[in-house]
Amino acid sequence: MDRPVLPLLGSPRAARADAVRNRRQLLATAREMLAEQGVARLTMDALAERAGLGKGTVYRRFGTRAGIFQALIEDDEHAFQERVLSGPPPLGPGAPALDRLIAYGRARAAFLIEHREIVRAAIDGRRPVPAGTEMRLSQMHIRMLLTQIPLDGADLDILAVQLTAALEAPLLLYLSAADFTDDALHTQERTARGWQDLVQRVCRRP
Amino acid sequence: MDRPVLPLLGSPRAARADAVRNRRQLLATAREMLAEQGVARLTMDALAERAGLGKGTVYRRFGTRAGIFQALIEDDEHAFQERVLSGPPPLGPGAPALDRLIAYGRARAAFLIEHREIVRAAIDGRRPVPAGTEMRLSQMHIRMLLTQIPLDGADLDILAVQLTAALEAPLLLYLSAADFTDDALHTQERTARGWQDLVQRVCRRP
DNA sequence: AGTGTAAGCGGACTTTCCCCCGCTTAATAT
DNA sequence: ATATTAAGCGGGGGAAAGTCCGCTTACACT
Numbered sequence: 001m002d003r004p005v006l007p008l009l010g011s012p013r014a015a016r017a018d019a020v021r022n023r024r025q026l027l028a029t030a031r032e033m034l035a036e037q038g039v040a041r042l043t044m045d046a047l048a049e050r051a052g053l054g055k056g057t058v059y060r061r062f063g064t065r066a067g068i069f070q071a072l073i074e075d076d077e078h079a080f081q082e083r084v085l086s087g088p089p090p091l092g093p094g095a096p097a098l099d100r101l102i103a104y105g106r107a108r109a110a111f112l113i114e115h116r117e118i119v120r121a122a123i124d125g126r127r128p129v130p131a132g133t134e135m136r137l138s139q140m141h142i143r144m145l146l147t148q149i150p151l152d153g154a155d156l157d158i159l160a161v162q163l164t165a166a167l168e169a170p171l172l173l174y175l176s177a178a179d180f181t182d183d184a185l186h187t188q189e190r191t192a193r194g195w196q197d198l199v200q201r202v203c204r205r206p
Numbered sequence: 207m208d209r210p211v212l213p214l215l216g217s218p219r220a221a222r223a224d225a226v227r228n229r230r231q232l233l234a235t236a237r238e239m240l241a242e243q244g245v246a247r248l249t250m251d252a253l254a255e256r257a258g259l260g261k262g263t264v265y266r267r268f269g270t271r272a273g274i275f276q277a278l279i280e281d282d283e284h285a286f287q288e289r290v291l292s293g294p295p296p297l298g299p300g301a302p303a304l305d306r307l308i309a310y311g312r313a314r315a316a317f318l319i320e321h322r323e324i325v326r327a328a329i330d331g332r333r334p335v336p337a338g339t340e341m342r343l344s345q346m347h348i349r350m351l352l353t354q355i356p357l358d359g360a361d362l363d364i365l366a367v368q369l370t371a372a373l374e375a376p377l378l379l380y381l382s383a384a385d386f387t388d389d390a391l392h393t394q395e396r397t398a399r400g401w402q403d404l405v406q407r408v409c410r411r412p
Numbered sequence: 413a414g415t416g417t418a419a420g421c422g423g424a425c426t427t428t429c430c431c432c433c434g435c436t437t438a439a440t441a442t
Numbered sequence: 443a444t445a446t447t448a449a450g451c452g453g454g455g456g457a458a459a460g461t462c463c464g465c466t467t468a469c470a471c472t
Contacts, residue, residue, distance in 0.1 A: 014469080016419065016420065016467085016468055016469075017468070018419095018420070018467075018468070019419080019420065019421095022420085022421085031413080042358060043457085043458060043459085044458070044459065044460080045457090045458070045459090046458095048422090048423090053421080053422080054421060054422030054423055054470090055422070055423060055424090055459095055460090056420090056421060056422050056423065056461085056462085056463095057421055057422065059459090059460065059461080060419095060420070060421075063460095064459080064460080065459065065460090091454090108217075118224075128443095145255050149427085151395065154403055154407075155396065155399065155400050155403065158327075158376055158396060158397070158399075158400035159400065159403075159404070161375050161379060162372035162373075162375055162400060162401075162404055163372070163377050164369040164375070165372050165375030166368035166369070166372045167368075168371075169367050169368055169370070169371030169372075170364055170367050170368065173367060184351075185245055190361065190364060191364065193361065194364030194365065194368060195365075195368075196359055197359075197361065197365075198365070198368055198408065201360075201408045202404070202407045202408060204412055205412075206410050206412075222437085222438055222439075222449065222450065223438070224437075224438070224449095224450070224451085224452095225427095225437090225438095225449080228450085228451085249427085249428060249429085250428070250429065250430080251427090251428065252428095252431090252454090254453090259451080259452080260451060260452030260453055261430085261452075261453065261454090262430095262431085262433095262450090262451060262452050262453065263430085263450080263451055263452070265429090265430065265431080266450070266451075269430095270430080271429070273427090273429095309432080333457060
């Protein structure tokens with residue numbers, strides 16, 4: 001019997017059990033090594049060996065070294081998105097869109113500072129401002145909120161990209177600089193205030 | 207190009223002739239290889255060999271692989287900054303600050319698209335080099351223009367960082383995506399319009 | 413259960429980045 | 443001119459990223 005030529009959308013194939021297991025194992029091991037030895041010691045070879053797997057498997061699962069850190073962040077990001085999508089206002093639904101936008105910036109700044117070690121490692125090897133998938137979620141959320149605010153004649157797609165970058169830029173700049181330790185909270189707060197000021201300016205009517 | 211070192215405050219020493227010569231030689235060779243063989247073939251070893259110099263010299267001059275691309279951009283950037291600082295209005299001095307800001311965004315977008323190949327290579331770099339120098343100039347200029355616009359109670363440093371990132375984000379996002387070729391001008395124009403809209407919103411009075 | 417097959421796995425191999433450090437040389441002082 | 447010295451130079455080498463491809467195995471369909 002001929003097998004279906006095109007699998008229907010969303011069912012290309014179930015992920016194999018060993019693949020899922022190995023992915024989990026690698027992420028867990030990566031977190032251990034990160035906590036114990038810091039970012040620098042987390043090499044692909046060391047990770048593979050400590051996880052008891054082959055190097056090829058690490059690459060199959062994450063593609064690049066930066067991919068590991070992105071995966072780690074996305075992992076944590078799930079809980080964060082949960083709060084954003086269905087938590088209490090003003091972050092979650094129920095508050096005016098502008099308030100949610102401001103709250104989102106504040107929460108996002110806190111999130112990035114809280115995970116600064118991993119974030120730093122993730123941007124260390126890749127794109128400066130737009131940093132992969134994590135940013136895509138931010139962008140989508142911001143765009144969604146923007147649709148609920150009257151902004152005559154604005155290009156929402158561009159505006160969402162601009163605002164997402166504007167939100168993260170001060171933090172990424174800070175994290176890119178070497179030796180951040182003490183004034184993290186100060187940067188976080190200043191970023192949050194700057195964000196609030198920016199979106200209020202952008203969204204107010206003339 | 208001469209090194210952009212500030213000779214003002216107690217210059218410790220003049221740059222050595224051979225150092226300057228080698229730097230020029232390396233940049234020229236890098237441009238050749240870039241044009242002939244594309245980005246991927248431009249390795250530190252290959253560059254050194256073709257330039258007839260040692261690997262150590264390449265590393266000494268540019269620090270990292272990404273540093274080469276940054277140096278190439280800065281080279282071109284010099285002419286650009288010339289126009290910005292002392293060219294005709296509205297880009298150069300003489301026009302209202304808001305108009306200059308808008309003109310700057312448009313010119314910057316054109317510049318980045320024009321040099322898209324190199325910019326892309328610089329983005330792909332592995333590690334942050336001395337600093338994102340290219341961006342710093344943008345930031346300083348934008349901040350300078352902002353001081354000439356009444357913006358009550360804004361944190362100018364943060365705002366400059368935010369706007370710089372907002373300006374470049376759409377372009378960098380586009381350049382990060384693989385296979386850009388045809389719709390470059392479209393992206394450029396859309397970015398320029400988006401920038402104009404953004405700064406007008408930010409700078410208008412309530 | 414048996415079987416076909418696509419996906420996953422592993423680890424040796426290649427590439428290339430970046431560091432190191434003894435030797436050389438240009439700029440300056442005597 | 444000669445001596446001094448700090449900066450520059452070179453290329454070997456370690457280390458880690460990323461690739462390749464034959465072997466293995468989980469899953470789906472009889």
